[in-house]
Amino acid sequence: MSILVGTETRLLVQGITGREGTFHAEQMHAYGTNIVAGVTPGKGGRTALTANVPVYDTCWRAVQETGADTSVIYVPAPGAPDAIVEAVSAGISTVFCITEHIPALDMLKVIPVVESYGARLVGPNCPGATSVGQAKVGIIPGSIHKPGRVGLVSRSGTLTYEVVQALTDAGIGQSTCVGIGGDPITGSSFVDILALFAADPDTDALVLIGEIGGDAEETAAAWRLEHLPDTPMAAFIAGRTAPPGRRMGHAGAIISGASGTAVSKIAALEAAGVRVAESPSEIPRLLGEAGVRPD
Amino acid sequence: MKLQEADAKSLLVSQSLPVPPWAVVRTPSDAREVARSFFASGAEKVVIKAQVLVGGRGKAGGVRLAADVHEAEEVASAILAMDIKGIQVRKVLVAPAADIVAEFYLSCVLDRGARKVLFMGSAQGGIDIEQVAADEPDSITYIHAHPHLGLLDHQARLMAFELGLGAHLAEVVAIAKGLYATMIANDADLVEINPLAIVHERAADGSIVERLRCLDAKITLDDSALSRHPGLEALRDLDEEDPVDVEARTQGISFIRLAGDIGCMVNGAGLAMTTMDLVKRAGGQPANFLDIGGGAKADKVAQAMRLILADPSVKAILVNIFGGIARGDEVAHGLVEARTQQERTVPMVVRIVGTNAELAAEILEGSQGIQLADSLDGAVEAAVAAARAYRDAVGADGGAGR
Numbered sequence: 001m002s003i004l005v006g007t008e009t010r011l012l013v014q015g016i017t018g019r020e021g022t023f024h025a026e027q028m029h030a031y032g033t034n035i036v037a038g039v040t041p042g043k044g045g046r047t048a049l050t051a052n053v054p055v056y057d058t059c060w061r062a063v064q065e066t067g068a069d070t071s072v073i074y075v076p077a078p079g080a081p082d083a084i085v086e087a088v089s090a091g092i093s094t095v096f097c098i099t100e101h102i103p104a105l106d107m108l109k110v111i112p113v114v115e116s117y118g119a120r121l122v123g124p125n126c127p128g129a130t131s132v133g134q135a136k137v138g139i140i141p142g143s144i145h146k147p148g149r150v151g152l153v154s155r156s157g158t159l160t161y162e163v164v165q166a167l168t169d170a171g172i173g174q175s176t177c178v179g180i181g182g183d184p185i186t187g188s189s190f191v192d193i194l195a196l197f198a199a200d201p202d203t204d205a206l207v208l209i210g211e212i213g214g215d216a217e218e219t220a221a222a223w224r225l226e227h228l229p230d231t232p233m234a235a236f237i238a239g240r241t242a243p244p245g246r247r248m249g250h251a252g253a254i255i256s257g258a259s260g261t262a263v264s265k266i267a268a269l270e271a272a273g274v275r276v277a278e279s280p281s282e283i284p285r286l287l288g289e290a291g292v293r294p295d
Numbered sequence: 296m297k298l299q300e301a302d303a304k305s306l307l308v309s310q311s312l313p314v315p316p317w318a319v320v321r322t323p324s325d326a327r328e329v330a331r332s333f334f335a336s337g338a339e340k341v342v343i344k345a346q347v348l349v350g351g352r353g354k355a356g357g358v359r360l361a362a363d364v365h366e367a368e369e370v371a372s373a374i375l376a377m378d379i380k381g382i383q384v385r386k387v388l389v390a391p392a393a394d395i396v397a398e399f400y401l402s403c404v405l406d407r408g409a410r411k412v413l414f415m416g417s418a419q420g421g422i423d424i425e426q427v428a429a430d431e432p433d434s435i436t437y438i439h440a441h442p443h444l445g446l447l448d449h450q451a452r453l454m455a456f457e458l459g460l461g462a463h464l465a466e467v468v469a470i471a472k473g474l475y476a477t478m479i480a481n482d483a484d485l486v487e488i489n490p491l492a493i494v495h496e497r498a499a500d501g502s503i504v505e506r507l508r509c510l511d512a513k514i515t516l517d518d519s520a521l522s523r524h525p526g527l528e529a530l531r532d533l534d535e536e537d538p539v540d541v542e543a544r545t546q547g548i549s550f551i552r553l554a555g556d557i558g559c560m561v562n563g564a565g566l567a568m569t570t571m572d573l574v575k576r577a578g579g580q581p582a583n584f585l586d587i588g589g590g591a592k593a594d595k596v597a598q599a600m601r602l603i604l605a606d607p608s609v610k611a612i613l614v615n616i617f618g619g620i621a622r623g624d625e626v627a628h629g630l631v632e633a634r635t636q637q638e639r640t641v642p643m644v645v646r647i648v649g650t651n652a653e654l655a656a657e658i659l660e661g662s663q664g665i666q667l668a669d670s671l672d673g674a675v676e677a678a679v680a681a682a683r684a685y686r687d688a689v690g691a692d693g694g695a696g697r
Contacts, residue, residue, distance in 0.1 A: 103520035157566075158566040182565070184405060185410050250564040
């Protein structure tokens with residue numbers, strides 16, 4: 001059944017009539033994702049896509065009329081925090097926020113609101129999630145996947161695609177691939193997603209793609225050691241050569257003083273029994289050494 | 296974005312925090328004149344501090360005292376001639392030297408793990424907090440502000456008593472709340488007062504009194520929030536920025552110059568870091584980090600190419616594009632266009648996979664000086680070899696003069 005998204009997902013696209021929203025809604029629809037509604041304030045009553053997806057003015061109305069349970073946000077940064085709160089207060093249980101450049105202090109306020117509704121936020125500044133062969137929500141290209149039993153979680157976008165392509169080329173399929181986002185403050189952590197994979201009967205092995213900045217990888221390593229010590233797991237950490245004190249593209253990718261270095265993350269993961277690759281292309285081999293067979 | 300000490304102090308003053316007077320000057324003679332005014336208002340000494348964004352200026356000799364106007368001019372002259380960690384000192388801050396009784400540390404910082412603002416304090420002030428955290432972890436008090444209620448009075452009082460500042464309770468509470476307000480008002484990632492000092496000052500009646508004063512400040516702003524603080528963007532110190540970084544930022548390209556000779560053009564921050572790492576692993580040295588961002592239209596590719604070639608040490612270029620939103624053919628057109636405009640040509644290794652990769656290959660096939668690669672590892676190897684060959688052919692100066 002994979003995690004987060006699947007055949008039962010009823011997706012609402014916030015910002016569906018915008019340039020990004022339109023393009024990616026078409027891609028998601030073409031992949032087979034069940035898009036039930038779109039929201040753009042002031043454009044209610046129209047339809048979007050060739051699939052005739054109804055557009056609503058508000059999330060509340062969209063949820064009432066279509067039973068949408070998941071939303072994906074392509075709204076520009078100034079309106080995105082509000083869009084997240086609008087979604088969860090309308091009853092959406094899982095929100096993917098693709099938008100980048102949302103101020104961190106805005107997210108600090110939004111996250112407890114999401115939690116108060118018992119909802120889950122993935123992102124912001126994330127590529128979304130794809131449950132292979134079932135549904136894709138976000139911007140991950142659909143063509144790179146192969147169905148299988150490896151669950152992947154990443155802080156990155158195109159680097160994720162690189163790793164997924166390497167797995168697919170090696171014949172190793174994926175259950176769900178999730179990007180949690182490159183910002184310092186994100187709705188879901190590595191551990192949140194690993195816990196979902198741990199409970200998923202269709203995921204047998206794990207890949208974690210981390211990068212410099214913060215200590216989410218170290219926390220994930222400790223969690224794995226305690227909860228999933230025997231699950232085959234490989235990882236890659238980007239930014240081994242990044243200079244300290246510089247923000248490497250992602251708002252969250254920065255070495256501050258002695259914290260957030262690749263060395264610390266790699267050591268923590270290796271100590272937790274995770275095989276850490278020096279290049280994305282090594283991941284299939286490392287999974288193989290951990291007992292993962294091609295599908 | 297990091298702020299200079301003087302700008303950080305101004306933001307503290309806007310929140311009514313107690314910061315002693317200061318002036319920023321660019322010449323020794325101006326330093327002498329502002330020192331004269333501080334001596335005239337009763338200062339026994341002045342402190343002269345290099346205004347640079349790199350850490351460790353104190354250890355480097357960039358912070359010194361002066362006892363009279365002549366010494367102030369000499370010290371300012373010496374500091375203004377300094378180069379601290381590669382940064383030329385262009386200005387100094389002059390302030391009356393405080394009569395310090397005790398030093399403390401106080402800050403608000405974004406706590407990524409807890410997803411809250413962390414209010415930190417220590418009675419070990421005036422030194423690097425990371426050192427304090429390593430040596431005396433128990434001397435640091437950590438309090439999380441509430442995401443919606445902010446930093447509450449009881450939390451500020453708790454900090455005051457934990458730091459042994461109960462005798463200055465009202466002052467500490469005001470400073471703590473002003474510190475937090477500075478963080479929120481400016482969308483900062485970090486606001487640090489180090490040291491917060493108890494100083495002796497002469498009151499109006501001539502008696503000596505103890506006061507709390509913010510003697511040094513450090514602020515880092517959230518780049519994602521700068522668009523809603525146009526006044527803060529103006530505080531960016533262009534003196535300390537590579538002009539190429541400035542140009543990249545105006546074009547929406549994420550660019551960081553590094554010391555090597557292999558220029559990198561990649562889409563996506565994680566993949567861009569990975570590409571750098573792999574260049575280094577293959578025995579090469581990346582000249583830059585460059586993320587052209589999502590979409591990657593032809594004109595942006597051409598702009599990115601100009602940024603890379605502006606660095607005369609670049610001897611080869613590695614283009615690594617994973618087409619998703621970005622379309623391979625768009626990137627290829629951009630590369631061809633950039634190639635025709637270039638003032639100097641260096642070998643280029645191009646790897647484009649994903650959306651419209653076949654079209655990209657057709658466009659680039661047969662282009663002079665462009666080598667196509669399929670795998671990331673293969674592209675990196677080829678770029679490292681190309682840089683080496685070019686270096687050998689052109690000579691050690693890299694043919695910087697085209």
